[in-house]
Amino acid sequence: MRVDIDRDRLVDTMQEQADIGGTEGGGLHRLALSDADAEARDWFVDRASDAGLEVRVDAFGNTFARRAGADPDAAPVLVGSHLDSQPYGGIYDGALGVVAGLEFVRTLNDREIETCRPVEVVNWTNEEGSRFQPAMQGSGVWAGAHDIDEEYEKTDADRTRLLDELERIGYRGDEPAEPREPYHAYLELHPEQGPYLEETGADVGIVTGIVGLRWAEVTLHGQANHTGTTPMDYREDALVAAADVVTAIRRLPGTLGERTVATVGSLNVQPDSVNIVPETVTFTTDIRDPDEAVLDTGVTRMEAEVAAAADREGVEYDIEHTMASPAVDFPDRPVEAVADAVDALDYDGRRMVSGAGHDATHTASVCDTAMVFSVSEDGKSHTEDEFTSWPDCYRSANVLANAALDLAGRVD
C-alpha cells in the first residue's frame, strides 16, 4: 500500500532551504563549512527536531536524524544527501535528497505509520569538493575510504584548515565518524545532472549503479622560445603536444564503449604569452565507464596517446594518476524497491547508471545502496540555471518515500 507525500510542503521546504545562501541569479552559493552551510545545517537540525527526530552529529559533521522503528535492534534504513553547494550552483543538487528525506518522515508522522526498522535522514559533509577536496568527503570518511585525521588537515584556497572550520561552525560532533551499527540500506534521491531522463521522456531514474572514474594530471615539458625567431623545426612546443592529446581524448570513448565518456576539463599553459612558445602545459583527464575493464583500457590508451604526442613534438611528460573511483553496481534488493515504487506510482521510470559520483558511492561499501534520479532540465548542473520542475521533484521524492518505506517495513 503506497504512501503519498505532501507536495506543497515539499515545495515549501525546498524554497526554505534555497533562501539560505541564495544568490541573485536564483541559485545557491553554500560552500561546505561556510557560514551559509552552518545556517543550512542548523535549519536541518531544527526541522528534524520539529519532526520529532533524534539528531546526532559525528566527528566529521555528518548529521543523522533518527525516527525510531518498532524493532529498536533492527538495522536502520538511511536516506539523504547533502546541503552544501557548488559555487553559484543550483538549489536542487543535494538539497532535494535531504528535503525528500525530511518529507518522508513527516509523511510517516502524518499517517501515523510505524516502521519495523528505524529510519534515519542524513546530511553528509562536503559532497561537492569545491572548497575542500576530495568530493564526497564526509560519506567517504564515514565509510572508511578516507582517514579522518588526514581529511581534517585539508585546506581551502585561503589555507583555512577544514578542522578549524568544522569547529568554528560547531559541527565537530562527539560521535565517531563511522557506522555505529549495521545499516540495512541507503537510498539517495538526486537530480540526474544529465539529459538522459528528459531526452527519453521519463519521469524518474532507477539508478542501478555509478560509473567508475579515473582522473589523471598530465604535464608536458617543452622549451620556451621566441615565437618570431625560432624556426618551426627548432621547437618543442608543449601546447602542440597537449592539443594532440585533447583530440585523442575526444576520440577515445568511440573506441571503448557506448557509455564511456572522456574529457580534458582543465588546461594551463606556461609562460602563456602571445610571443613565447609554450614551455609547460598541465592538463587533466577524466575517463568514466560502468565497467572497470573498460576504464583500465581507457587509461592505458590515454597513456599511449600522451607518449605518442610527446614523442611527435619532442617534449618530455609526466602522468600523475590523481583519483580512481571504482564502478559501483547496486544490489538488486534496493534497486527493485525503487523500481517497485515507480510501478506502484504508475510513473515512467528508466533504469540507468549514474555518470556522476555521489555519496552513494561510499555508502555502497557499507550497506545495500540504490538511488533515485529526478529529471534535470537540459541536463544543466553545477550552475544557477540548474532546474528540476516541482512535479518532477514531487514524483522523485514520492518514489524515494515509497521505496524507503518498503525497505524499512511497515507495521500494519
Next chain:
Amino acid sequence: MRVDIDRDRLVDTMQEQADIGGTEGGGLHRLALSDADAEARDWFVDRASDAGLEVRVDAFGNTFARRAGADPDAAPVLVGSHLDSQPYGGIYDGALGVVAGLEFVRTLNDREIETCRPVEVVNWTNEEGSRFQPAMQGSGVWAGAHDIDEEYEKTDADRTRLLDELERIGYRGDEPAEPREPYHAYLELHPEQGPYLEETGADVGIVTGIVGLRWAEVTLHGQANHTGTTPMDYREDALVAAADVVTAIRRLPGTLGERTVATVGSLNVQPDSVNIVPETVTFTTDIRDPDEAVLDTGVTRMEAEVAAAADREGVEYDIEHTMASPAVDFPDRPVEAVADAVDALDYDGRRMVSGAGHDATHTASVCDTAMVFSVSEDGKSHTEDEFTSWPDCYRSANVLANAALDLAGRVD
C-alpha cells in the same frame, strides 16, 4: 680605414649596466619605467655626459645623446636600442645595442675622429612591452605610429598609468617625441634571439629586414556541462575545437613558406575544472613572414581553420585581430654599410631577416635603417639564460661602429 673599439671597455660597460636590476640568476629584471629602469637611464645619461655628449630627453622618455659633426646642418646618424628588460630577462637584449653605441662614440673620442654628420646614441622607452603594451612603444611614438596621448594613458597590471610613472622617474622630457630634424640613418645592434647564426657558424648577422606579423585573439564559446553525466554526442567542448586549431597552426607554416612561423602561445580555459566540459577557450595566434602576401594568406587560412574546428564541435567563435606589423625591407645603403664593415673586419657575416620586432621597425619609416645581429647561444632569449659571448659582443659592436662611421662620414 676601419676603427677598432676597446673590447675590455665594452665588456666592463656591459657589466656595469648588468648590475642595475640584476637578478640572482645572472639576468636582468628592469621593467620599463621601474626604479631599476630609472637607475639605468641615469647611468646612461652620466656615461654619455662623461663622453662629452649633449643629452636630451623627449616627452616620452626617449633619450638622445649627441656628438657634434663637422657639418652642424647635416642629418645625423642615430645608433642605439633599449635599456628596459623582460621580467627576469637577460643582460644583452637591448643593452648591448646602447652600450655599443656608447663605445662607438668613445672610440671616436679616443681616436680624435671627427665625423661629417652628427652622431646620436638613443635609449628608446619601453621596447619590451612587458609592463605596458605595446612593445616598441617609445620608438613607435617617435616615428608617429602611435598617438602620444593614447600611450600616456596605458596602464600596467597594477593599474598604474604610464604617464605617472614617466613623471615619477623624471623622464618626461621637454622636447616633442618626434624627429626634430631629418635623420640620415639608424643602425641598431641586437642579439639575434634565435639559433640561425650559431647553427650556420657565422660571427655576425647582416639584417636585411624584419618579418611582418599578424596577431589575433580567438574565443570559442561552447557549453559547460558535467563531465560524468553528459554523453559525448551532447557536448559542445570549446577546448576540443581549440585543440584542432592549435594542431592546424602547427601545420600552417609548412603550407606557406620556409620562413613562415606560426604559434599559439597563450590559451585559457573556462571554467577550467577537471569535471566540467570546457565552456570558453581564448587563445592567441601569432603568424610571421617576410612577405605581406604570405601573411595575408596565413591569416585567411587561420580563420578557415577556426571556422572548420568550431563547426566540427558545434561551438561559436569570435576572432579579434589584435596587431599587424608590416614586413620591413631595409634599404641597400645602410645594409651595405653593415656588409662592408663585416668584410673590412674579415668576419663571417650572414644576411638574414629578423624574426622579432625591434625599434628599427619604427625608425624604418623615418630614415634609412639597418641592423646588426650578434650570436645568441642556443637561440635563448627573454630568459636569464640568454647568452652572447664577449667575443661575439665585441665583433658585433665593432661592425656597428664601422658601419656607423661609414654612414656618418669621416673628416680626414
